[in-house]
Amino acid sequence: MGYKDVYEGWKADPEAFWMAAAEGIDWVTPPTKALFDENAPLYEWFADGEVNTCWNAVDRHVAAGNGDRTAIIYDSPVTHTKHTITYAELQTRVASLAGALRAKGIEKGDRVIIYMPMVPEALEAMLACARLGAIHSVVFGGFAAHELAVRIDDAKPKAIIAASCGIEPGRIVHYKPLLDGAIEQAEHAPDFCVIFQREQEVAHLEDGRDFDWHAFQYGVEPAECVTVKGNDPLYILYTSGTTGQPKGVVRPNGGHLVALNWTMKNIYNVQPGDVYWAASDVGWVVGHSYICYAPLIYGCTTVVFEGKPVGTPDAGTFWRMIEEHQIKVLFTAPTAFRAIKREDPKGELVKSYDLSCLQSLFLAGERADPDTIEWAKATLGVPVIDHWWQTETGYAIAANPLGIEEMPVKIGSPSVAMPGWDVQILDEAGHPVAPGALGAIAVKLPLPPGTLPTLWNAEARFRKSYLDHFPGYYETGDAGYIDEDGYLYIMARTDDVINVAGHRLSTGAMEEVLAAHPDVAECAVIGVSDALKGQLPLGFLCLNAGVDRDHGEVTKEVVTSVRDQIGPVAAFKLAVVVDRLPKTRSGKILRGTMAKIADGETYKMPATIDDPAILDEIRSALEGAGYAKG
Numbered sequence: 001m002g003y004k005d006v007y008e009g010w011k012a013d014p015e016a017f018w019m020a021a022a023e024g025i026d027w028v029t030p031p032t033k034a035l036f037d038e039n040a041p042l043y044e045w046f047a048d049g050e051v052n053t054c055w056n057a058v059d060r061h062v063a064a065g066n067g068d069r070t071a072i073i074y075d076s077p078v079t080h081t082k083h084t085i086t087y088a089e090l091q092t093r094v095a096s097l098a099g100a101l102r103a104k105g106i107e108k109g110d111r112v113i114i115y116m117p118m119v120p121e122a123l124e125a126m127l128a129c130a131r132l133g134a135i136h137s138v139v140f141g142g143f144a145a146h147e148l149a150v151r152i153d154d155a156k157p158k159a160i161i162a163a164s165c166g167i168e169p170g171r172i173v174h175y176k177p178l179l180d181g182a183i184e185q186a187e188h189a190p191d192f193c194v195i196f197q198r199e200q201e202v203a204h205l206e207d208g209r210d211f212d213w214h215a216f217q218y219g220v221e222p223a224e225c226v227t228v229k230g231n232d233p234l235y236i237l238y239t240s241g242t243t244g245q246p247k248g249v250v251r252p253n254g255g256h257l258v259a260l261n262w263t264m265k266n267i268y269n270v271q272p273g274d275v276y277w278a279a280s281d282v283g284w285v286v287g288h289s290y291i292c293y294a295p296l297i298y299g300c301t302t303v304v305f306e307g308k309p310v311g312t313p314d315a316g317t318f319w320r321m322i323e324e325h326q327i328k329v330l331f332t333a334p335t336a337f338r339a340i341k342r343e344d345p346k347g348e349l350v351k352s353y354d355l356s357c358l359q360s361l362f363l364a365g366e367r368a369d370p371d372t373i374e375w376a377k378a379t380l381g382v383p384v385i386d387h388w389w390q391t392e393t394g395y396a397i398a399a400n401p402l403g404i405e406e407m408p409v410k411i412g413s414p415s416v417a418m419p420g421w422d423v424q425i426l427d428e429a430g431h432p433v434a435p436g437a438l439g440a441i442a443v444k445l446p447l448p449p450g451t452l453p454t455l456w457n458a459e460a461r462f463r464k465s466y467l468d469h470f471p472g473y474y475e476t477g478d479a480g481y482i483d484e485d486g487y488l489y490i491m492a493r494t495d496d497v498i499n500v501a502g503h504r505l506s507t508g509a510m511e512e513v514l515a516a517h518p519d520v521a522e523c524a525v526i527g528v529s530d531a532l533k534g535q536l537p538l539g540f541l542c543l544n545a546g547v548d549r550d551h552g553e554v555t556k557e558v559v560t561s562v563r564d565q566i567g568p569v570a571a572f573k574l575a576v577v578v579d580r581l582p583k584t585r586s587g588k589i590l591r592g593t594m595a596k597i598a599d600g601e602t603y604k605m606p607a608t609i610d611d612p613a614i615l616d617e618i619r620s621a622l623e624g625a626g627y628a629k630g
């Protein structure tokens with residue numbers, strides 16, 4: 001069956017399609033049906049099935065006689081360490097950690113925050129929570145204490161599991177002081193913390209609150225898998241919205257298992273036992289789905305890489321990894337390839353490695369620019385597949401399903417909608433537009449299994465953010481078009497979210513930090529194009545009347561504040577002082593127009609602009625900062 005048959009088969013009978021896919025999962029009690037639509041437009045999948053995600057990701061492979069198979073390859077050029085963990089070892093380690101968490105009171109439904117770098121223990125912590133039916137929420141290590149505190153107050157975790165430190169090239173990231181700072185800032189206090197002490201930095205443990213990862217497992221009874229309902233949450237993952245308050249995307253157990261398991265063969269075309277490497281971070285959705293869960297659920301070997309595409313030690317690291325670990329599929333963000341290409345434009349380093357094991361390269365997380373795709377294709381000699389998805393969806397909405405049929409690649413397009421996804425382009429009034437016409441990208445409800453059923457403790461925000469604008473549809477927040485052949489093109493965000501090095505960031509959250517500076521009267525943050533990271537944030541500051549300090553000092557201070565409050569991952573390094581911000585007559589700041597000026601693009605003078613002369617002032621401020629080159 002080709003792609004069209006599979007897609008049409010799903011469309012003709014979604015219930016049968018997903019019930020068949022559900023057979024790939026070990027259920028304690030199989031679901032009686034797939035879709036539960038009693039509360040439409042809120043939907044649930046496999047709600048009456050009973051299951052455990054950790055059993056499916058770990059124990060079932062041991063039970064099937066594959067305990068000796070490698071589950072995790074850990075390769076850490078920043079610490080010069082490598083080791084592997086078999087499925088049987090993983091089962092022992094996870095059951096022990098889960099047992100220790102249970103002994104301290106963690107039960108089904110409790111929340112546990114995980115704040116860890118790219119070490120196998122991060123996956124073990126996620127799986128241990130899944131084993132107990134506890135809901136984990138992983139916070140990316142590049143976020144600072146304040147962001148962690150916001151998530152603590154929203155998720156209200158009973159426990160926090162953290163590492164003593166992370167390692168970035170050239171510096172140690174002191175996780176423990178960040179964690180202590182976050183707990184101090186937060187209103188909610190966890191009952192206890194578990195600290196994985198790394199030899200690069202051993203952290204101080206707070207008596208009575210903090211427990212050592214190894215010591216607290218001593219002598220405990222290993223925990224068995226706890227049965228949960230298909231619609232019980234497996235995890236919450238916070239992602240950027242338009243404000244400083246992140247959105248807690250909820251991921252239920254049942255649909256997630258079914259959908260991720262389906263993608264491994266059908267999209268990525270791998271078999272159990274193959275080595276699958278998602279070069280991302282467990283703090284992001286790509287890391288949740290394709291470093292931790294999907295490869296393990298499907299019985300593949302997954303790779304935990306603690307390093308960067310360049311500089312650890314060089315731009316040949318990815319190729320060394322592929323050869324040494326016999327990697328079949330590599331999945332990363334285009335920015336990683338742009339970084340490699342910048343260091344080794346001719347791809348010379350590839351020649352030193354045998355990459356014959358590599359079957360395909362998948363890219364996602366941001367727009368894949370044609371140059372990068374062409375370069376990767378020419379350098380690696382394998383299909384380079386762009387696919388499009390979001391934290392909310394958990395896996396690809398549009399892709400080239402290599403395990404069903406390799407569709408012709410159209411560069412600039414993440415190809416076609418996957419089964420489960422009825423993707424449509426809508427005009428402002430919510431009417432579908434003709435092929436080729438630009439509009440808001442929306443998905444006809446219900447969304448398929450494994451996607452978000454709601455936001456954590458924020459159903460009204462869920463409805464407002466995703467469902468209300470186009471009744472009957474899920475609003476993706478992306479704009480684009482579909483061509484005559486059904487290929488999708490993702491052009492831009494329709495909100496104030498920007499994408500920096502494949503990381504999704506909120507300009508609204510940065511504006512909140514800038515606005516809190518005592519000298520700042522008004523501000524705006526926009527995303528400007530960047531050759532390496534895709535976009536970079538750039539701030540505009542209007543200072544209070546009477547402020548006669550050096551502007552450079554103020555901009556330095558706001559740069560430091562964003563780093564301290566949001567974290568280094570915001571990559572906020574540039575701010576300019578202007579007298580006024582361009583606005584519409586109703587007072588809306590014209591961020592889109594400012595971004596176009598910064599990128600040297602042509603723009604239409606907005607009809608509603610209050611005072612067109614301000615745009616000239618913005619242009620000269622940007623020129624002074626090295627932007628606005630046409």
Ligand code: COA
Pocket residue numbers: 117140141142143166168169173279280281284286308309310332333335336339364365500501502503532533567568569570571
């Ligand atoms: N913990 C602490 N700090 C972190 C961090 C982490 N886990 N990850 C990144 N940071 C820091 C970086 O050290 C950097 O700090 P600096 O300002 O002191 O240099 C800052 O956050 C910005 O990070 P980033 O934008 O990632 O830039 P970089 O210079 O470290 O690396 C690339 C650039 C392109 C090599 C890198 O972004 C990359 O490999 N990206 C892959 C993208 C990816 O995995 N996306 C996930 C979705 S698929």
Ligand code: AMP
Pocket residue numbers: 239285363364365366367368386387388389390391392414476477478490492493499502503504
């Ligand atoms: P995140 O939730 O961090 O995965 O970010 C999701 C957003 O990243 C999407 O809404 C898009 O704006 C962007 N994105 C992800 N993948 C792609 C892609 N393949 N092409 C274009 N944009 C993408």
